[in-house]
Every structure is written in structure tokens, then in C-alpha cells.
Amino acid sequence: MGWSCTSTGILGVVLSPQAxxxxxxxxxTGTGGTQANPRxxxxxxxxxxxQLYANATDSQIWGSTATSATPIPLSISVAIPAGLILTTTVTGQTPFYAQLPGGQTTAPVGTYTSTLSATVSxxxxMNTSTPPGSCSSGPNTLNAGSASFVASATVQKACVVTANNVNLGAVPSTSVNTTASNTLNVSCTNGTPYFVGLAPSNGNTAGAGVMKGALSGNTDQVPYQLSSTPGPSGTPWGNTATSTTAGNGKSGSGSGQGQSLTVYATVPNANYTPDTYSDTVTVNVNY
Structure with missing residues (x-):
């Protein structure tokens, strides 16, 4: 923040310093609210x-003399040097620091603002090298100025997803329609619509994938179907979702907190070479 102090001198009289x-x-506190901490x-x-701070370590809140307790105003000492001229001006720049605490997960998407007023007291x-002890203890009072500025922050759309493995377990070769499930956890900015698609590694957009064995030489591939409801007749969960529609996926609206979605995998039959079979499914969250 920039500031300037001007002293009107007396021609021909040397002041040491002038002021x-x-x-x-x-x-x-700004137009955002009447509370000072936090703003x-x-x-x-x-x-x-x-919050706005007067120091880089964010320990001194920048406040006002109008506040009976902390936070306190930013205090600056300025010496206007001696001279024989009518007017002397000293200018300077004083940095201040803003901090937006984390964890405000329920804030909706948008731009947040507050207009603040800064005044000088x-x-x-005069004619001494010793400054007053405080802003109000000197014999002379400043003709104060004022200014205003806008503090702003933008909450953007964002989503984070975590997924748990679906384990169908050890099954006999005679098993049919083996089904297992687990959950996805989707966390999106409050009010953000999201649409989740599931993509098996074979690229099938209808959620129909294949698992491959771990043993060398085993060429068997075990088909499976992803769904949002259980069993062989469950609703297929594929990957046609976009940023505006669910397609054959799932949809939701962010709350700023994690939201759980259950995914099912069904294997029609297990009559394959004994082995450990697996596939990687990519979870796509569109928003």
C-alpha cells in the first residue's frame, strides 16, 4: 500500500527535521461483515x-484504532527532513499480507468480495528528531487521508475422487453370476454438478470389461460387467458421461464433503483356467 506525508514549511527557516x-x-472490517477476526x-x-496482516508471518492482524482490543492498526514512523522550501513530501510503500484459511469446503463456487476502507490517524x-510515543500522543494532529480497496477470492469448480478395489474373491469354476462391490468417494465443490463414468482397460463405453490372468501363457480372458445396481440384471455403468450429462454413468451435486457411490462387478461364469485375474478401471469425474 502506498502512502505520502507532506509538510508545509516556512520559507527561510531551517527545520531539523521539519516534522x-x-x-x-x-x-x-470491510463490507463483508462487522467482525474483525476473521474478516x-x-x-x-x-x-x-x-484475514489481512501487517507482517509476513501472519501474526499481527491489521486493524483500526476504532477497535478497543486487537487487532491494532499498522503504525509507521516518518521523518520529513529539514529544508528551506515551502513544502516537503515523503512517500513510501508498506506491504500487507492476506491469508485465506483452508478447510472452507462448503463454500459454493463463485467470486467473494469485500470493500475495505483505510484511513490515517x-x-x-515539529523541530525535533524524536517522534511521538503513539499516533495520538503528539502535540500536533495530522490532516488525515483515506482510501479504499477490494479484497476478493474466487472458489472454482473442483472434484477429487478416490476408489476402492472390487474383489470377487476365490470362486469355484462352477460359479455363475458372481457379484462383488465397493465404493467410490467423490468430493466436489459445493453446488458443482458432476457426472461419473467408468472405463475398463479395453475401452468399452458400456462398462463391459475383461480380466486377464497373471500366469505366463494363460490367454484366458474373463468378462465382467460394471453396474450401479447389483446382479446380472443390474444397471450397466459405462463411460458416456460428459460435463453436462450422466449418459450411462452416475450423477451428483457436490456438497464440499465426500459422497459415496457403490459400483458392482458381475462375472457371468468362472469356467476358466485357474489363475488370479484382474483389470484396471479408470474413474472419470466430469464437471
């Missing part, structure tokens, strides 16, 4: 917590 100032840069950004009726000593 020694302590000024407080006061920052209000709030708004998007309609939804909020995001955030302060006091100064």
Missing part, C-alpha cells in the same frame, strides 16, 4: 473467512 510523525493506518468475503448469502512533533 517527525507517527501515523496509524487504520483498516475497517469475511461475501458472495450473496455465502461467506469466506480471510496520527500526530507529529
Amino acid at each position: 517527525n510523525i507517527v501515523m496509524c493506518l487504520n483498516l475497517n 469475511l468475503l461475501n458472495n450473496g448469502s455465502s461467506n469466506l473467512q480471510y 496520527g500526530s507529529y512533533n
Whole structure:
């Protein structure tokens, strides 16, 4: 944040220095809310917590003298040097730091804003190298200025998925319609529609895959069907979902929390060479 201090001198009189100032840069809570810690950004009726700090370690909250306790304003000492001119101006830049805490998973997608007002209060000593002890303890009061700025943050659409293996177990060769299940966990930004497709390694878009054996020389391939409901007549779960439609997949709406989806795999028969058979299914979450 940029600032400037101007002293109007007296022509022909050497002031040493002209003025020694302590000024407080006061920052209000903003239009996001009346609370100072944490501050709030708004998007309609939804909020995001955030904070502004006066130091890089995020330990000193930047506040205002209008606040009876912490957070406190940002205090700056400025010496305007001696001179024989009518007006002397000193300028500077004071950094400040913003932090948006994690874990605000239920915030809907959108841009969150707050307009903040910064005002200056302060006091100064003339013709001395000693600054006042505080913004209000000097014999002279600053003619203060003010400015405003907007703090903003954007919550974007995002999804994360984790999957558990489906294990059909050890089955006799006479088994038919062997079915097993497990779950997918989908976590999307609150209010984000999502559509989940399942793709066996053979690229079949209807969820019909094949498992291959682990033993060298075993060319058997065991067919299986993925579905969203159990059994041989279950609803096939394939991979025609897009970012706007479920197709033959599954759909949901994000809540910011994990949502569980059950996937079933059915093997019509087990009359194949004894071996351990497996396949890799890719989970595609479209949003």
C-alpha cells in the first residue's frame, strides 16, 4: 500500500527535521461483515473467512484504532527532513499480507468480495528528531487521508475422487453370476454438478470389461460387467458421461464433503483356467 506525508514549511527557516510523525493506518472490517477476526468475503448469502496482516508471518492482524482490543492498526514512523522550501513530501510503500484459511469446503463456487476502507490517524512533533510515543500522543494532529480497496477470492469448480478395489474373491469354476462391490468417494465443490463414468482397460463405453490372468501363457480372458445396481440384471455403468450429462454413468451435486457411490462387478461364469485375474478401471469425474 502506498502512502505520502507532506509538510508545509516556512520559507527561510531551517527545520531539523521539519516534522517527525507517527501515523496509524487504520483498516475497517470491510463490507463483508462487522467482525474483525476473521474478516469475511461475501458472495450473496455465502461467506469466506480471510484475514489481512501487517507482517509476513501472519501474526499481527491489521486493524483500526476504532477497535478497543486487537487487532491494532499498522503504525509507521516518518521523518520529513529539514529544508528551506515551502513544502516537503515523503512517500513510501508498506506491504500487507492476506491469508485465506483452508478447510472452507462448503463454500459454493463463485467470486467473494469485500470493500475495505483505510484511513490515517496520527500526530507529529515539529523541530525535533524524536517522534511521538503513539499516533495520538503528539502535540500536533495530522490532516488525515483515506482510501479504499477490494479484497476478493474466487472458489472454482473442483472434484477429487478416490476408489476402492472390487474383489470377487476365490470362486469355484462352477460359479455363475458372481457379484462383488465397493465404493467410490467423490468430493466436489459445493453446488458443482458432476457426472461419473467408468472405463475398463479395453475401452468399452458400456462398462463391459475383461480380466486377464497373471500366469505366463494363460490367454484366458474373463468378462465382467460394471453396474450401479447389483446382479446380472443390474444397471450397466459405462463411460458416456460428459460435463453436462450422466449418459450411462452416475450423477451428483457436490456438497464440499465426500459422497459415496457403490459400483458392482458381475462375472457371468468362472469356467476358466485357474489363475488370479484382474483389470484396471479408470474413474472419470466430469464437471
